[in-house]
Amino acid sequence: MSLSTTERAANFCQACAIRNRAICSELDDKEIGVLNQLGRRRVLVPGEQLLWEGDEAVLVANVIDGVLKLSTQTVDGKEQILGLVYPSDFLGRPFGQTTPYGVEALTEANVCVFERRDFDRFAREHPRLEHKLLERTLAELDRTRRWMLLLGRMNAEQKLATFLLEMASRLGETGWKEGNGATGRIIDLPLSRQQIADVLGLTIETVSRQLTKLKKDGLIDLPSRREIAILQPAELEHRAG
Structure with a gap:
């Protein structure tokens, strides 16, 4: 018996290496199938840009594998690396209008990419995902504070x-x-x-x-x-x- 699109999407996500650590880890198979239909897989080569600082926030993404960098441009035009992004990290600005930093692949990377508006609507309809987003945001805030300590005092x-x-x-x-x-x-x-x-x-x-x-x-x-x-x-x- 053939599988439905939702079932195939759920099975594909269950086999994902970061399934239990990703932002979608709290969703059940049916919800995963619906979310998967909203997104697409994308492979980035080293040096390829995913998001551009200051652009309209049209995309969000979940990193499956690979390492990417977050960066900004200083007033004199130089690049300042703000941090690194690893497997299971979430990229982009849900519920936001602009992208606060550039995102570029340092290694070959696989990401799940979603249109931000579609992802925002799905998140509003699924409180567990919104809760996970909040957890990730607070964890990122903690990492940023530790990073400030590293740069300023060590x-x-x-x-x-x-x-x-x-x-x-x-x-x-x-x-x-x-x-x-x-x-x-x-x-x-x-x-x-x-x-x-x-x-x-x-x-x-x-x-x-x-x-x-x-x-x-x-x-x-x-x-x-x-x-x-x-x-x-x-x-x-x-x-x-």
Whole structure:
């Protein structure tokens, strides 16, 4: 017997790797099927823009896999990276009129994209989804406050240690691999050292010196320019303060 469109959508979402962590996790199969019909899957290549700062907020999206950056333009035209977005994170401004930041893929990324008006209407009709949106908004506010502390009060070593631990935690098992001569688990960095410096408010020279120091102290290994093996996470947490 053939499956209906709603049933196929629900089955597709049940197999999603971030199903239990995404904003739609509180919905039942029927609701998931309806929501899925409102959206579409989109694959982004590194460097591809999903949202533009200041544009009308026409889209919202849920990240399935990959890493994206949030950024804004300063008055002198330079880019300032505001943060990173990981699998299960939600993008866009529901119930808003304009997009407050640009969103660009750092790695290949899969996202579920929805027209904002359709998503807003669905959310109003499903209080559990609205509640999840509120939870995510408050969690994002907490992360922003921690980020302000990181940028304003921590020294360079604390900033870099905190950044590496946060990235390792957010990427989880899907962001790690074994091998390449390192004795620990290795995380693929979606950012260059210059981008890390921009995120942390440091110079690229400072980032390189701190990475070298952490390697010399045996806390990390550097199999390549875009890979870091965290060998002593407990000590790295101590360095992060």
